[in-house]
Amino acid sequence: MARRYFAIAAFAGLIVAIQLTTLVTGTAYYLTQLTMTAYYSLIVVGLCMLIGYAGQISLGHAGFFAIGGYVTAFLTTFDLKSHHGALVSLLMKSGGLVSRQDVYGGSLLTVHPWLACVAAILLTVVVAYLVGGPVLKLKGHYLAMATLGIGIIVYRIVLGTEFLGAADGISEVPGFPLPGGLLITGDASSRVFNYYLAWGLMILGMALLLNLIHSRIGRALAAVHGAEDAAEAMGIPTARYKLHTFVLSAVFAALAGVLLTHYNGGIGPSEAGVMKSVRYVAIVAIGGMANLWGALSMSLVLNYLSLRGYFGTYDDAVFGVILILIMLFAPDGLLRRHLLSDLKRVVSRDPEGEEAP
Amino acid sequence: MLGGMTAVTLNQFVPMPLAILLAVVLTMIVGAVIEIVFIRWLYKPSVLRMVIITIGVSILIREIALHIWGDGVRALPYFTGSSVTSINLGGVYVSSQVLWVVGAGGLAVAALTAFFNLTMLGRQMRACAANRDAARLCGIDTGNMVTLSFILSAAIGAIGGCVVCPITYVQYDSGTPLAIKGFTVAILGGLGNSTAAVGAGMILGILESFSIWVLPTAYKEAISIAILLVILFFKPSGIFGSAEAARLKEF
Numbered sequence: 001m002a003r004r005y006f007a008i009a010a011f012a013g014l015i016v017a018i019q020l021t022t023l024v025t026g027t028a029y030y031l032t033q034l035t036m037t038a039y040y041s042l043i044v045v046g047l048c049m050l051i052g053y054a055g056q057i058s059l060g061h062a063g064f065f066a067i068g069g070y071v072t073a074f075l076t077t078f079d080l081k082s083h084h085g086a087l088v089s090l091l092m093k094s095g096g097l098v099s100r101q102d103v104y105g106g107s108l109l110t111v112h113p114w115l116a117c118v119a120a121i122l123l124t125v126v127v128a129y130l131v132g133g134p135v136l137k138l139k140g141h142y143l144a145m146a147t148l149g150i151g152i153i154v155y156r157i158v159l160g161t162e163f164l165g166a167a168d169g170i171s172e173v174p175g176f177p178l179p180g181g182l183l184i185t186g187d188a189s190s191r192v193f194n195y196y197l198a199w200g201l202m203i204l205g206m207a208l209l210l211n212l213i214h215s216r217i218g219r220a221l222a223a224v225h226g227a228e229d230a231a232e233a234m235g236i237p238t239a240r241y242k243l244h245t246f247v248l249s250a251v252f253a254a255l256a257g258v259l260l261t262h263y264n265g266g267i268g269p270s271e272a273g274v275m276k277s278v279r280y281v282a283i284v285a286i287g288g289m290a291n292l293w294g295a296l297s298m299s300l301v302l303n304y305l306s307l308r309g310y311f312g313t314y315d316d317a318v319f320g321v322i323l324i325l326i327m328l329f330a331p332d333g334l335l336r337r338h339l340l341s342d343l344k345r346v347v348s349r350d351p352e353g354e355e356a357p
Numbered sequence: 358m359l360g361g362m363t364a365v366t367l368n369q370f371v372p373m374p375l376a377i378l379l380a381v382v383l384t385m386i387v388g389a390v391i392e393i394v395f396i397r398w399l400y401k402p403s404v405l406r407m408v409i410i411t412i413g414v415s416i417l418i419r420e421i422a423l424h425i426w427g428d429g430v431r432a433l434p435y436f437t438g439s440s441v442t443s444i445n446l447g448g449v450y451v452s453s454q455v456l457w458v459v460g461a462g463g464l465a466v467a468a469l470t471a472f473f474n475l476t477m478l479g480r481q482m483r484a485c486a487a488n489r490d491a492a493r494l495c496g497i498d499t500g501n502m503v504t505l506s507f508i509l510s511a512a513i514g515a516i517g518g519c520v521v522c523p524i525t526y527v528q529y530d531s532g533t534p535l536a537i538k539g540f541t542v543a544i545l546g547g548l549g550n551s552t553a554a555v556g557a558g559m560i561l562g563i564l565e566s567f568s569i570w571v572l573p574t575a576y577k578e579a580i581s582i583a584i585l586l587v588i589l590f591f592k593p594s595g596i597f598g599s600a601e602a603a604r605l606k607e608f
Contacts, residue, residue: 057405059412134590141408145540146589148412149582152537156579278412313424320416327410328395331403 004210007293008203015199019192031195033307037300038198039260042205044283044299045292046252049209051281052290053218054245055225056136057144059277060151061253064124066272068254069261070158071120073170075111076262078163113176117258124254125247132246136239148274155272169268176262184262194263201259202296205252209292221245225290275316279306282323286334294334381515387418388511392504415536454523461520465513466555482506541585 022028135146158164175185223231224238232238261267287295311318473479484492485502545557568580
């Protein structure tokens with residue numbers, strides 16, 4: 001118990017330390033990429049929960065990210081001024097709409113970002129429940145292909161739909177207002193605040209997942225992962241737990257999509273692409289599958305390097321190679337929990353204790 | 358994709374039939390190398406692990422292709438005639454290349470059926486697919502069979518790429534959608550049944566082409582994947598496969 005909170009506190013300390021370092025060295029512009037990294041990490045830990053703890057792979061999580069991002073982007077940029085339906089007037093009365101100025105000085109009447117965010121999460125939950133039910137009945141490579149397919153369908157829809165901006169995506173998404181006049185936006189003036197907000201949310205999500213893992217549900221999931229039939233025999237509703245974990249990780253992805261879209265001020269179809277989904281799985285894999293901290297730290301490093309452009313044109317290839325290497329040499333993930341003890345056993349392996357392969 | 362791209366490149370130096378032959382052989386070698394380097398030495402790999410590895414490999418090939426060939430769109434010239442000439446078949450005008458595609462497809466199926474039913478090697482491969490351990494007990498080198506199946510499917514993929522690319526063109530990223538479509542067709546037809554796969558391929562192709570009547574063209578790709586999902590959800594044995602045979606494979 002205490003160890004869990006100690007780790008969270010240590011991580012929060014690291015976040016503060018990074019910010020202070022950038023302050024001292026005058027490299028505050030790094031914080032922009034670090035903030036984006038925080039949001040991407042939110043997807044990664046959600047996916048880690050699904051892959052590592054529930055034992056279900058998903059190669060379509062970029063699709064959920066895109067659902068969240070696109071719903072909020074569309075609702076907060078679509079001008080409702082010339083629409084006079086019953087719904088519009090109802091929203092108007094309940095304060096669900098805001099009018100603001102666009103970059104050309106014209107006035108816009110759009111859905112309030114908070115309402116858009118709620119709508120995005122709701123849609124994701126509905127989609128995840130509808131799709132998750134039948135998909136999670138599949139196993140192994142069929143599950144992988146089905147989730148991959150879902151991701152591609154979302155990608156094709158956002159790419160081919162005119163009012164979602166087709167290949168250009170949606171831009172000029174307004175900032176996300178918070179109480180106290182604060183705003184989630186990529187503006188340089190609120191960079192430090194947004195950095196702390198993003199990582200604060202990340203830590204909150206992390207604490208939630210860590211508590212979940214150490215709860216009855218987490219232990220049930222571990223049983224499902226270990227031996228599904230045995231878990232079923234012990235009276236664990238395996239299908240329901242798997243589905244709920246799937247939806248939870250989809251919501252993490254969608255929330256990251258919503259916030260990052262407001263932070264970046266736009267979203268494009270490449271966010272829904274297969275490469276993004278593969279990248280998240282690769283990060284979970286290198287992080288050790290069932291290791292939230294491993295996934296988080298790897299996500300911090302790799303996403304940051306990628307966003308800073310260190311991989312250049314080999315960006316996708318780097319994550320492809322990572323995935324291959326992990327699957328070849330350490331199919332249980334690299335930074336897994338018993339890594340140290342495993343290494344010790346390999347080093348001090350005596351001939352008698354060697355198990356037959 | 359690899360087959361088509363290689364053939365286009367080689368076509369600049371050697372005559373087309375030779376270029377296609379070389380491209381197919383090269384792709385077969387690549388297929389064999391992939392199997393030997395990434396799959397062969399794994400101890401009892403799960404199918405999921407192999408799928409993820411091959412997804413990784415396909416990303417790698419795609420990125421390498423991008424760096425070699427750039428993102429331009431290429432095509433082979435038509436095998437006979439040109440893009441405007443056509444052949445009159447009982448009142449229907451068909452481009453000659455379409456006949457090449459249909460011919461190559463028919464030939465590939467015939468060759469595969471003959472291979473699996475008539476030759477010793479083909480029967481060994483089927484035995485290996487049905488039960489690996491039993492096949493090994495009968496003295497079949499299962500490792501070599503897997504390599505061979507990789508080579509075989511690489512060859513067929515390359516031939517397909519060469520024949521089709523005068524019509525559809527190839528690009529560095531044209532492989533992935535085709536791979537998913539291939540998987541869809543294989544499931545639809547029931548795995549391990551090449552004749553049914555052709556029927557399933559035709560159904561999928563027709564459904565996809567007609568979908569543009571009711572949906573925007575841009576959604577065409579999504580259609581085949583949606584069909585894949587529906588099949589997986591409701592009838593994982595495929596349209597032509599038997600339910601008993603499917604139960605033996607793990608879903």
